[in-house]
Amino acid sequence: MSDDEQAGGVPIGSTSLPSSVDQGHYPTFNTGYSDFPTAPATASQTLHPAVAPYFAADFDDDLYTGGAPGGESDVSIFLDTWRGVSLRHPNSANVVGSKASTFRHIERPRTVDRKQLQGDRFDIQGINWEALETTRETARAIRENFAHASHGRNHLHLNLAKPLPDTDSFFRFRRMNTEHRAWIAHFQLRNVISATSQHDIYYAKGSKVMRTDAYNMRTSCLMDLPPVAGSSDAGGFRVTALTASSNTLIAGGFKGEYAITNLQSGVGAPPTVGSVTLSYNGIATHVHAFAHRTSAHTTAAFCSNDAKMRILDCETGTFTHTFPYARPINCAATSPDGRLRVVVGDCNEALITNAETGQPVETLRNHTNHAFACAWADDGRYVATGAQDSQIVVYDARWWRDPLRFIATEVACARALAFSPVGGGKRVLLAAEADDVVNVIDAQTFASRQSLSLFGAIGGMSITPDGGDVFVACCDNKVGGILGFERTGYGQEYGLGGLWRRDWKYGDQRMVQEEPAEWATDEEMRRDGRVVKGPTARSRRGLGLGKLIV
Incomplete structure (x- = not known):
């Protein structure tokens, strides 16, 4: 993960970055790490366990500018840029009208539901493309071209990955609330929303965790987190990772903090807070909860930018294990039986580890850039990883050597992955890209998908435990909000023949x-x-x- 951090945890689209970024000049880093102490060649790019991280600082190979405040993913800036191009090339077929330059000043509807949709006059985010003298389809194509150019998408990395045809229909849009804006504390971390049902949707907003529902009948602040004692962050607890189950909500913070609250406790019960790590730049990059296979206690696995994974027994409040690795850890997922875990981080490989010892049992070398997302299916058989090389790799746990499928993302890299739950209908793999797209991939064949298309930086997505709803956090400064999609397919028997x-x-x-x-x-x-x-x-x-x- 890059050390270039967003200040204060602000909604995507803020203009609080230094003037050099406002002018479109983004920092670059040499990819050879030549300025850092020499490390063994085989270890410097791996996650294999080590006594301590090899480098005192961690710089990412390619700074992904699209999610940064003022970056190209901001829809108002995108439209303003497109308008400027249109003025220079007025005879082009893909121009946009003059209202694009004042888009940031338009009024936004409080909610959008399916009954209000009117094609290009009013889409799922309430955008009137006719008033902008274009169509949503044209805007989608232009924005994709802009994104590929500005993000430096390297198509040489995609020699194995293939884009899947957008031919499926697993979910349909139901409702968007534009008042609920999740905040992205770090542009590479996109897991700040978690839903346990239609009536319990949780999202991060700076130091707060908010609670709402699919119909906006109620909204409340579940947690307002103060700075943790010993933390070096004077700005307070900035939530970088969030997960929720039926009875427990867990948050990770920008300076290694954590907070846990019992969702079954009385209203106003204070959360348990502490520190995962006090290390400099020890960002809690990801957290997931699972039932411990022997004690059945709710257990949290914290991934950290200090190159360690820590296991917390949420019922006793004690850290039971610390697993050190050679590189920062960005995401992990534990198998349903609790025996194995997939781990990805700031290197080109993924590890399958023993969940109880942290030791690798398999090393998967199929990405060409750092990985930020992974997921393990409820049948224990399928595993997926997503990286900044714009690839999603799917594995069959019975034969790690040959990946089952290489899938190319559509606009940006995959920042969050999740398989549909058991009992959730026809199985799918959800892949939220950094901007604009949540892919719903057919997990029977891995040969087709549905594209849930929107405009803006994505702070994450969450599928409910019954598999009936998907909620997406769009963090754009103008057209952001929480979008809800509901299942469309009939319940299906296990064997179709x-x-x-x-x-x-x-x-x-x-x-x-x-x-x-x-x-x-x-x-x-x-x-x-x-x-x-x-x-x-x-x-x-x-x-x-x-x-x-x-």
Whole structure:
């Protein structure tokens, strides 16, 4: 992770960066680390355990400017830039109207729901593209071109990864609330939203964790976190990572702080706060919770920029393990049985580790840049990693040597990954890019996807435990908010058998045996405590019957 940090944790689109950045001059770093102490060649680019980090400072190979305040991902700046290009090339077919230069001053609707949508006159973010004398489709294409040019997207890295066709329809837009703005404390960290149901959506706003619901019936501040004793951050607790389960919410901070609150406790109960690390630049980059396989206690795995992973028993409040690595750790995911863990960080490889000892059991070398996202499916079989090389790599845990699929992202790199939960309907892999796109990938075939398209920097996404809803935090300074999408497909039985579908390898129709639709059989789901809805409710998913009163 880069040491260039956003000051104060402000919404994307702020203009509080130094003038050099405001003018479009971004710092660059040499990729050879020639100014740092010499380290063994094999260790300097790996995550393998070490006594201490090799370097006192950590600079990223490529500064990703799109998510920084005032960067190209800010929609108002994008439209203003596009307008300037249009004035220089007025005869182009892809110009934008004069109102684009004053877009930041338009009034925003408080909410947008599906009934209000009017195509280019009013899209899911309430943008009137007709008034801008263009179309949403044109804006999407122009913005993608701008993003690829400004982010230095290297297509040589994508020799194995292929873009998937956008042919699926797993979710549909339901509602957006423009008043709820998650804040991104560091431009590379995009896990600041977590939802446990339609009625319990949590997002980070500086030192606060806010709570709302899909219908905006209530909004409250769940936690207002003061500076932690011993922290070097005089500016307070800035939330960089967030996760929530049915009874516990866990937050990580910019200076290594953490906070835990019991969601079942009384209103106003203070959270438990402390420090994961007091190291300089010890950012809590990611946190995920899991049930310990022997004690069944809620356990948190904190990834940190000081190149260590720490395991916290949330019920006793004690750190039980510290696993040191050679490079900063950006994300991790524990297997459903609690035995293995995938770990990614500031190197080109991913590790499969023993979850109890931290020792690597497999090293996966299929990325060409630092990785920031990973996920483990509920069946224990599939693992996905995402990196700044604009690739998502999917593995079958039964055979790590050959990845199952290389998938190219659409606009920017994947910053957050999540598989749909067991009992959540036809299985999918969600991949939130840094800007504009959440990919919903068919996790039966990994051959097609649905693109949930929006405009603005993405602070993360969360799928509810029943698999019925996805919530996306758009952090743009003008068109940001929380967008909700709901499942559209019917509940499906585990085994679909043979289905007629087009085999694109040969281009003709033939009988192909589909993979199972769910992560577990119908009988297994009846006994699985992770499954939220019963078989009848699952079969009715997508029919719109949940709100009927009989």
